Amino acid sequence: MSETFDKQTRADLFDYLLRLGDDRLILGHRLSEWCGHGPMLEEDIALSNISLDCIGQAISLLKLAGEVEGEGRSEDDLAYFREAIDFRNLMLLEQPNGDFGYTIMRQFLFDVYSFYLYEALQESTFQPLAEIAVKSLKEVRYHLRHSSQWVLRLGDGTEESRQRIQQALDNQWRYVEEMFVLDDIEERLIVENIAADASALQEKWREMVEKIIHQATLQIPGDNIYKTQGSRQGKHSEHLGYLLSEMQILSRSYPDAQW
């Protein structure tokens, strides 16, 4: 499969798979921080489930990234032995959990994106990626149901919950643009029908987000705010470094050990 790619495509695809894998690894890690601390037992279980799915998808994607790279790096090598500047996840996903409303809104905005992205990736000409997309889409459908139901409950719940979830949306709006910005790497892969054209998903994304947000009696923030950029090229917020230092502590301390 990947042996037939030229050097440029191989490098592009490696980077693209890191973007996909890191999104899910970092989000799954953040979600796992809720385990044992949720607002109700049922949510401890639900958030753990979503976390497990995200990390499971990250394992498949990073494993594939390592194979494409061809340098013998495993999914664990990629997760535990890279620096923040080498991570390719969206800045939104590394943000601290905040309150339950913040976590739910982040999840919702990402789930809608992830849903349409996987839908498109099912058609990827890179078969192993298309297979991961087919399998993951089923999981994301459930995640999206969970997060959108909570957006509705919190938006249309009490005055306090409406304020909190609106606050989360206002705060996170600056991070969403990055989902749809293409760079040379993605553009080249789109031409080869390997990557999904994220810029083409923005309209559908916005439509679904608006529908749920309005149904939840919330307001879509104005677009005249500063939009973050660059996390796909490794320009992150300071939060990622702390997340990684916690996540990587054991592997980094004992690089020769098996666990």
Added chain:
Amino acid sequence: MEDNAKMEQFQQRIDAGEKIEPKDSMPEKYRKQLIRMISQHAHSEIVGMLPEGNWITRAPSLQRKLSLIAKVQDEAGHGLYLYCAAETLGIDRDELVQQLLDGKAKYSSIFNYPTLTWADIGVIGWLVDGAAIVNQTMLAKASYGPYSRAMIRICKEENFHKRQGMEIVATMAAGVPAQKKMAQDAVNRWWWPSLMMFGPHDSDSPNSGVLLKWKVKTKTNDELRQRFVNLTVPQARAMGLSIPDPNLKYDPETKNWNFGEIDWDEFYQVIKGNGPCNEERIEARRKAHRDGAWVRDAAAAYAAKHADKSNVA
């Protein structure tokens, strides 16, 4: 049902090995003892999520991370399942949770000890889930139907946790010197608290008599503790780990591993609230409850609004 004839009838059912179901008549004391036991058990599952959850973000590989999240999630499921079993006795979950938050309800003292290294995650699975299995295998035969069925289901998962824990410990015990040291240190710290999980000696156990009579329990604390030691010592040896008890000695006649005396002072201190993590554990539960109040209120308000709408329509 407190008159003697009815009590006798109840005892006859117990002696005949019948299961008592929620709608059956039962002595008030039986009901109270079961609520106490089942709710303590449920609280233990929930508080037990904390020491292990402490290492989720630091798990040393992606697979270990998945397994640990799944394990802690299982414990949440056990808690939920046990609260439901308690509810069949006519008390609701909110009231039981409130008792825990108010410091009025007990939970297993083992979870008041800290998890200091990754080896603790392995050793908890091996020893703590292992001890729980010995206890729960007995409780799976308990006379109260819903409790017995909950135990059968939960025990299957605990067995999986134990295997997973032993695998972590075995890997570390065969690993680099720093890992071996962590593994042995974790055994040294968790061994005695694990033995304490079975409770006081039978002679000092105030509830044992009546629980045995009503077949809620079918074995004594000391019998269960001995069974656990007999099972565990050979496992430790196979992994090249030592048990921190100079008095541990095999008796070929009884086929038991005799062991030294538990530090009962420590046992009662931790129960009284003076263990290393009692305050942190309860405070973590209180914080989750406090921080989640607005979420639960919102869910209730939303449900009420939309129930109204559907009624009108």
